[in-house]
Amino acid sequence: MDSGSGASPTPEQLQDLLLESPGFTEFLLGLTTISATRLGGSEPMLCAITVERDGSPATVASSSEDAKRLDEKQYAFDDGPCLTALRHGTTVLVEDVTADDRWEHYASAVSGEGVRSVLAVPIATDPGSAAALNCYARTGGVFDSPTVAEVERHAASISRILRLALRVHPPETYPEHLRSALKSRAVIDAAVALIMVQNRCSREQSMELLHLASRASDTKLHAIAADILQGAALPKANPAQ
Incomplete structure (x- = not known):
């Protein structure tokens, strides 16, 4: 993956995204789209950002319908690389879902969607919330050491605006x-x-x-x-x- 193909968003651009978004879900969708474009090569990366806040359902924004389906599968199992990264604050790399036994049923489900490898990176937030950036690849060998480091740097670069958005937008409640x-x-x-x-x-x-x-x-x-x-x-x- 040519992780440096997209220009990094400036702080002003991220602030504009927050100011122009009518709600937290819309903001998170924009941030996910930016991440997918920033981290992709000739094609945008399949990305999703998940945010959990105490006492409210998780908010998940996906860069495409494919990424949305993949993330929904993870939440159905209530376990997987992204949730592990989010809840434990550590980077999780699944180089080959067909050979990784940490999440057997989840791995079977995503491999059926044509996914080969998964990278999940935590995004630092304030106490009472947690977030992670999830990236999917359809081929092996995509998430080499330089790419993992680049995704981690990107996650760190969007942490500040995400923390601000969490303060600006209250949790969305559902019956x-x-x-x-x-x-x-x-x-x-x-x-x-x-x-x-x-x-x-x-x-x-x-x-x-x-x-x-x-x-x-x-x-x-x-x-x-x-x-x-x-x-x-x-x-x-x-x-x-």
Whole structure:
């Protein structure tokens, strides 16, 4: 990766981004887009920034729909490289998701999306909050030592404006029923991805298998999906299909 291909944003540009953003989510999306462009080569990097604040749901901004799907899978498992970097304040590098056993089910899910390696770097924030920058690559060998160092420098360079944004924008709250619904959807999506990987089937076929398992056991779809993410046997595709 040619990590120096994009010009670093100036402090004034970052301040303008904060001033012009109507809310924290919009600001974070802009910051993520800047990061993806800054860290990418001829093509923008797949990036996401995750922010957790005490007592409120995590805010996740992704540079593309692909990055969004990848980050949603991580939150469905409530574990993975980015959450580890965020919660422990340390850089996490997964050079090959097919050979890394730290997050077996998560790794299977993202490899099904064509991702080969993942780099997660914490972003320093004030007490009561935590943040991390997550970068995905579709090929191996992208995150060499100079690239990791460059991503870490970039994360440090956006720390100040992120801390300011957290002070300016209060936490966004969701009704409990909506928060539960969003989490349930993410769990089901992650289980569907695992079924796709194992059975080499389409998303539609995977969802149908999940529904069949739910009806056969008279168990709610979310419960079946949660069991799968905890290691239960995945539904098998019908060989006749």
